[in-house]
Amino acid sequence: MGKTFPGQIRLMDNPRPTFPGEMALIEALAREFGTPPPPVVLGIGDDCAALAVDGGRYLLWTIDTLTEGVHFDLSYMSLAQLGWKALAVNVSDIGAMGGEPRYALLALGWPPQRDRTGALELARGLQQAAREFGVAIIGGDTVSSPGGVAITLTVTGWVPEQEMVRRSGARAGDLIHVTGVLGEAAAGLEILKNRVKLKPAMKDPLIQAHLTPRPQHQAGRLLARRGLATAMIDLSDGVATDLFHICRASGVGARLEAERVPASPLVKAAAPLLNQDPLDLALKGGEDYQLLFTSPPEKQGALFRAFTQAGLPPPLPLGEVTAGDRVLLVTERGEEDISGAGFDHFRGGAVSS
Ligand SMILES: [Mg+2]
Structure with missing residues (x-):
């Protein structure tokens, strides 16, 4: 998934790309944030950020949000499936760098009117995916979200420095x-x-x-x-x-x-x-x-x-x-x-x- 930012507008019929000009928005935000300091070797503009914090390998770091009514509809998706998908899309981004996923933090927005046991169903789906993909969920945050369920996951992973695959390496003839x-x-x-x-x-x-x-x-x-x-x-x-x-x-x-x-x-x-x-x-x-x-x-x-x-x-x-x-x-x-x-x-x- 592309890098995303809070407040992005997404439509249910068109859940992935946000609105015309998403690329321009991300480029403008990248300009605002400026050049990242070392040890960041890869900032905005790839599937993950990459940091040289451990000799010989890069720490990969990605984040994704799924929002009710925008990315999913709980009339046809179970909460367990939502938990699975939230982790799967992040693991996919780690994979796109050639990395191995490791740890995840969860931020869960839960509507006060919704039965809280549903959060456990979501956690079960999440944990099933975590086991399958070799990821440990190690912390997070829960907040009240009157507008609907919202789930944000940030996932880290590792890739040997010499092996990381960027978006930028394609050459004519490949x-x-x-x-x-x-x-x-x-x-x-x-x-x-x-x-x-x-x-x-x-x-x-x-x-x-x-x-x-x-x-x-x-x-x-x-x-x-x-x-x-x-x-x-x-x-x-x-x-x-x-x-x-x-x-x-x-x-x-x-x-x-x-x-x-x-x-x-x-x-x-x-x-x-x-x-x-x-x-x-x-x-x-x-x-x-x-x-x-x-x-x-x-x-x-x-x-x-x-x-x-x-x-x-x-x-x-x-x-x-x-x-x-x-x-x-x-x-x-x-x-x-x-x-x-x-x-x-x-x-x-x-x-x-
Ligand atoms: Mg991606």
Whole structure:
């Protein structure tokens, strides 16, 4: 997930990118805060901040907030699922740097009118994710939140200095890969929002993808350890937006081949029933929490061998890094500029251009 700040406006229909100009807002805030002091080696503008506080490895530090009515709706999401997701999206950011997640602090805003035992249900989901991802919840804060449940987690992790993968390392000629199929979470959200009736075999996995995403930090760690990725980001806002973040940070462009964009088979099957284009769900849907990374062409053999040996599904190639500054989608109709086109596509406009 991108760096977020208190007070960001987010709409339920468009939960990831905030409002047109989010990138400009973050850049303005970064200017306000100025250059961070040493030992900060990476400040605003990547998936995590990184600090050189322990010889040989960087401390990674990330934060994310999920707010009721903006990011989630408790009429179709349980509190346990919310707890799981709040940790999963943070772990995904640690994974996007090639790091290993370690500790988390929780800030929980709880509506006074809501039964307090629900907070324990949320904690159970959170602790289940923590066990699964190797994270310890070590403290936090609870406050009254009359407007709805709000959950903020900050998570730390470690990465060896030489292995950290930034957004800024992509070079023209690198190949672009993703760690898994795309569009399932966005299709799941469509089903939930519109109460679409589909066969359980089709809808259940899509809904699960939205409610309980599985971060790919093990793949991120593998890529970092073996030096196989030049740049990496986790897919919170969709390929069109998140790849554009890599392009801006790296000073490059990208070309994606529409026929290679890996919309999941379930998404292809469900999309017509949801009045959606599977390619749009895959490129612009958001919340996949797969890792998108660039890798030099000469390392492709080593890349696929490493994933096979680790028992991970092979990465899926979908395009290449170019010398330009835009994200272009190549279809049979020609080239389309999709730079930053994220979730806002569903609202008829691009997040940024
Ligand atoms: Mg991220």
